[in-house]
Amino acid sequence: MLNDIPTTKVARAARFAKTGLNVGANYIKHYAKKAVGAESTTEDLHAANAAELYGTLSEMKGSVLKVAQMLAMEKNMLPSAYADQFAQAQYQTPPLSGPLVVKAFRDAFGKSPFQLFDEFEPEARQAASIGQVHFARKNGKQLAVKVQYPGVADSIKSDIRLVKPIALRVMGLNEAQVRPYLEEVETRLLEETDYALELRRGQEIAAQCQELAHLEFPAYYAEFSTPRILTMDWLTGQHLKEFLVTNPAQDVRNQIGQALWDFYQFQFNNLHQLHADPHPGNFLMRTENGGTLGVLDFGCVKDVPQDVYQLFTALLAPETFADETRLAALLSEAGVLRASDAPALRALYLRTMHVSLELVGRPFRQATFDFGDPSYMAALYALGDDLMADPELRKQREPRGSEHFIYLNRTYVGLFALLTELKASVRTQ
Numbered sequence: 001m002l003n004d005i006p007t008t009k010v011a012r013a014a015r016f017a018k019t020g021l022n023v024g025a026n027y028i029k030h031y032a033k034k035a036v037g038a039e040s041t042t043e044d045l046h047a048a049n050a051a052e053l054y055g056t057l058s059e060m061k062g063s064v065l066k067v068a069q070m071l072a073m074e075k076n077m078l079p080s081a082y083a084d085q086f087a088q089a090q091y092q093t094p095p096l097s098g099p100l101v102v103k104a105f106r107d108a109f110g111k112s113p114f115q116l117f118d119e120f121e122p123e124a125r126q127a128a129s130i131g132q133v134h135f136a137r138k139n140g141k142q143l144a145v146k147v148q149y150p151g152v153a154d155s156i157k158s159d160i161r162l163v164k165p166i167a168l169r170v171m172g173l174n175e176a177q178v179r180p181y182l183e184e185v186e187t188r189l190l191e192e193t194d195y196a197l198e199l200r201r202g203q204e205i206a207a208q209c210q211e212l213a214h215l216e217f218p219a220y221y222a223e224f225s226t227p228r229i230l231t232m233d234w235l236t237g238q239h240l241k242e243f244l245v246t247n248p249a250q251d252v253r254n255q256i257g258q259a260l261w262d263f264y265q266f267q268f269n270n271l272h273q274l275h276a277d278p279h280p281g282n283f284l285m286r287t288e289n290g291g292t293l294g295v296l297d298f299g300c301v302k303d304v305p306q307d308v309y310q311l312f313t314a315l316l317a318p319e320t321f322a323d324e325t326r327l328a329a330l331l332s333e334a335g336v337l338r339a340s341d342a343p344a345l346r347a348l349y350l351r352t353m354h355v356s357l358e359l360v361g362r363p364f365r366q367a368t369f370d371f372g373d374p375s376y377m378a379a380l381y382a383l384g385d386d387l388m389a390d391p392e393l394r395k396q397r398e399p400r401g402s403e404h405f406i407y408l409n410r411t412y413v414g415l416f417a418l419l420t421e422l423k424a425s426v427r428t429q
């Protein structure tokens with residue numbers, strides 16, 4: 001329960017100092033073993049550090065858990081040892097006790113949840129990354145009430161300050177060079193603690209997507225919501241894994257996959273705004289009406305500036321990847337290529353981006369795309385591993401490209417992964 005979690009800043013800092021030391025120790029072991037000629041692979045080192053970092057993060061919970069979860073999505077950006085460890089993050093959160101839930105309501109509304117609703121389940125039905133979700137009823141409606149862990153919003157900044165130097169060191173990055181990227185991620189994480197913002201975005205995007213078929217969004221209730229408590233309709237359905245266990249028919253998978261694809265393409269092309277967290281926990285699936293998809297969690301939304309939209313679209317266009325000059329011009333604009341690059345490095349980036357864009361853009365270049373072919377996702381992951389392993393690219397310590405691409409890439413990789421697990425065949429144009 002909550003008592004076991006170090007909540008004071010000092011205790012949290014101490015945990016991190018400890019992880020910092022242990023991670024350091026793992027490196028020392030690694031290099032010491034090497035020095036005496038013993039076998040200690042880089043994979044061992046990553047696995048040891050990942051376990052260490054993860055152990056500390058799960059003891060701390062709150063925003064750091066969210067960071068870990070995000071990292072897990074970035075399979076292409078992280079050694080697989082970290083991705084595998086961090087993928088567990090969602091399922092490791094201990095619940096907030098009944099009295100603390102009641103206190104959160106009293107602080108927010110001056111009433112207990114039992115007074116506010118006709119019925120309220122004191123035991124959470126689901127864990128959330130920085131809160132938990134309760135079932136309630138009001139005026140005959142079934143409701144989901146997301147209650148944020150007290151103190152999370154305030155501590156997120158200091159958490160990031162603590163995680164940053166360790167993460168930078170473990171991954172060998174330089175603070176000044178990664179600042180725009182970190183700022184982008186920090187902004188999104190801070191936004192996620194604001195349930196009032198989530199309510200507004202959820203309502204707006206749902207309203208704009210109401211013409212799209214086979215999608216379902218909860219209505220949100222402002223009168224029962226605050227920046228730390230979010231009340232909406234309870235949606236029925238199963239998460240992807242449970243849904244797949246029921247062996248849904250191919251037609252149903254296709255219809256749900258199509259709904260998912262259309263939802264993302266519509267947001268990107270028409271709204272220039274994206275639900276940027278295509279984590280399986282954020283979708284509920286049903287076979288009803290040939291396949292229905294419930295969409296949850298507008299905590300992470302990426303606004304796509306007009307110039308970034310044009311650049312991203314141009315990079316994925318079939319004409320681009322057949323035309324080296326055009327590709328080079330767009331990559332310069334995106335900050336991937338620089339005038340100061342030596343010819344060999346420039347050629348390396350061009351080659352790498354050409355391969356990447358060919359692969360990532362493949363679904364967009366066909367009328368229909370069968371995500372059921374597992375070789376596609378395997379090729380995407382293999383590309384990520386190849387890029388990570390490339391000795392020349394590894395020497396480039398500094399990330400390149402627009403920081404706006406972080407959440408765009410994450411969204412599309414996440415979307416492709418969901419469609420692959422669904423084995424959906426989708427009309428992509």
Ligand SMILES: Nc1ncnc2c1ncn2[C@@H]1O[C@H](COP(=O)(O)OP(=O)(O)O)[C@@H](O)[C@H]1O
Binds near residue numbers: 236
């Ligand atoms: N409206 C809802 N109806 C049914 N289940 C919900 C609803 N909202 C959230 N949940 C459940 O709670 C989990 C966490 O909620 P979510 O909003 O995704 O939290 P977080 O923002 O922390 O990811 C979801 O994966 C889902 O299982």
Ligand SMILES: [Mg+2]
Binds near residue numbers: 281
């Ligand atoms: Mg979620």
